[in-house]
Amino acid sequence: MKSPLINPILVAGCFVLLLGFAIRASFGMFQIPIASEFGWARAEFSMAIAVQNLAWGVGQPIFGAIAERFGDRKAIILGALLYSAGLLLSSFAVTPGQHQLLEVLVGFGIAGTGFGVILAIVGRAASAENRSMALGIATAAGSAGQVIGAPVAEILLRSYPWQTVFVIFSGIILLTLFALPFLRTAKTATKAELEESLRTVLFRAFKDPSFTMIFLGFFSCGYQLGFITAHFPAFVAESCGPIDPNGMLAGLGITSTSALGAIAISLIGLANIVGSLTSGYLGQRYSKKYLLAGIYTARTIVAALFIMLPMTPVTVVIFSLSMGVLWLATVPLTSGLVAHIYGLRYMGTLYGFVFLSHQIGGFLGIWLGGKLYDLTGNYTLVWWMGVGVGAFSALVHLPIREKPMLVKAA
Numbered sequence: 380m381k382s383p384l385i386n387p388i389l390v391a392g393c394f395v396l397l398l399g400f401a402i403r404a405s406f407g408m409f410q411i412p413i414a415s416e417f418g419w420a421r422a423e424f425s426m427a428i429a430v431q432n433l434a435w436g437v438g439q440p441i442f443g444a445i446a447e448r449f450g451d452r453k454a455i456i457l458g459a460l461l462y463s464a465g466l467l468l469s470s471f472a473v474t475p476g477q478h479q480l481l482e483v484l485v486g487f488g489i490a491g492t493g494f495g496v497i498l499a500i501v502g503r504a505a506s507a508e509n510r511s512m513a514l515g516i517a518t519a520a521g522s523a524g525q526v527i528g529a530p531v532a533e534i535l536l537r538s539y540p541w542q543t544v545f546v547i548f549s550g551i552i553l554l555t556l557f558a559l560p561f562l563r564t565a566k567t568a569t570k571a572e573l574e575e576s577l578r579t580v581l582f583r584a585f586k587d588p589s590f591t592m593i594f595l596g597f598f599s600c601g602y603q604l605g606f607i608t609a610h611f612p613a614f615v616a617e618s619c620g621p622i623d624p625n626g627m628l629a630g631l632g633i634t635s636t637s638a639l640g641a642i643a644i645s646l647i648g649l650a651n652i653v654g655s656l657t658s659g660y661l662g663q664r665y666s667k668k669y670l671l672a673g674i675y676t677a678r679t680i681v682a683a684l685f686i687m688l689p690m691t692p693v694t695v696v697i698f699s700l701s702m703g704v705l706w707l708a709t710v711p712l713t714s715g716l717v718a719h720i721y722g723l724r725y726m727g728t729l730y731g732f733v734f735l736s737h738q739i740g741g742f743l744g745i746w747l748g749g750k751l752y753d754l755t756g757n758y759t760l761v762w763w764m765g766v767g768v769g770a771f772s773a774l775v776h777l778p779i780r781e782k783p784m785l786v787k788a789a
Contacts, residue, residue, distance in 0.1 A: 458491015515659015
């Protein structure tokens with residue numbers, strides 16, 4: 380009997396991802412308030428967000444292994460507690476070093492409540508026929524969090540200091556613990572997979588050129604997402620042309636470029652709900668590696684056109700919707716590719732290592748965004764670097780051997 384596409388495990392997983400990514404996607408909104416309060420260079424808080432992304436990447440295979448050794452729910456509990464503690468303690472931070480150190484806790488917390496752990500749970504709970512679509516739905520839930528995260532932070536920052544908003548978010552992330560009773564999964568790996576050790580599977584994957592190409596290809600995704608999430612609100616606030624007081628945006632209550640920057644992040648998340656679901660649907664029917672190559676090619680074109688054209692409120696909206704469709708569309712395809720080639724038993728750990736590449740890219744995108752801004756006064760160079768690595772990822776996916784490495788036993 381086939382497992383249904385929509386089930387309590389998928390719904391609970393979506394809830395965890397929605398809350399976790401709502402908070403994570405809001406960090407770009409704190410860029411200007413924190414730097415302004417302490418008189419820091421833009422690179423200082425950028426480094427804190429970059430450290431968060433790197434810690435998230437380092438923590439992902441660790442939490443994948445914790446989930447597979449001690450249980451998924453224990454990994455999520457640990458992740459939620461670290462996430463909450465990092466946010467709470469960050470509200471007391473008054474130096475760049477304190478922020479950067481505490482973002483290690485936040486990054487590990489995101490790892491424990493994010494894609495690496497949750498997608499493995501969802502993947503094991505879904506049938507082979509529904510797996511790609513289920514992964515797409517879970518990814519879309521993360522996008523839904525992005526839709527609400529930045530605007531909620533922007534609204535709260537109008538009424539409260541950034542420290543209070545961090546405390547509020549610290550409490551909100553603990554709501555993910557209410558999903559735990561529903562996150563019970565059966566072991567759906569094959570007999571052959573269950574008989575193999577993690578060490579054996581990791582050794583096989585690390586020797587496989589296809590795993591290396593998946594690892595390298597995910598780098599540009601992290602670079603682009605990290606840079607845009609952390610810097611795009613400030614980029615728009617400082618560089619966008621004025622908003623027409625009689626135009627449609629003003630009629631919707633968007634009267635400043637600061638508000639437009641927050642809405643841009645939401646538009647990316649909103650469009651990516653469609654993109655993630657479409658990606659999951661197509662991943663069930665077509666080659667995942669070719670779909671990934673197409674997504675990275677489209678990203679490269681969209682980013683190049685945006686930076687070459689004058690920035691206006693209209694181009695910001697068009698870019699946000701276009702990039703949003705492609706934003707996390709790579710996640711169900713990349714995680715599905717890992718599951719397809721290397722099996723379900725250690726999917727969380729293997730995807731965690733692939734995700735480390737994503738977060739190294741995120742670290743560089745965020746850090747370089749702040750560093751090069753301080754050196755040049757603009758984001759142009761770091762933006763063109765993102766265009767280049769996007770083109771690289773489009774090419775590196777093409778030689779991947781998209782076939783299972785393990786002969787599945789009955």
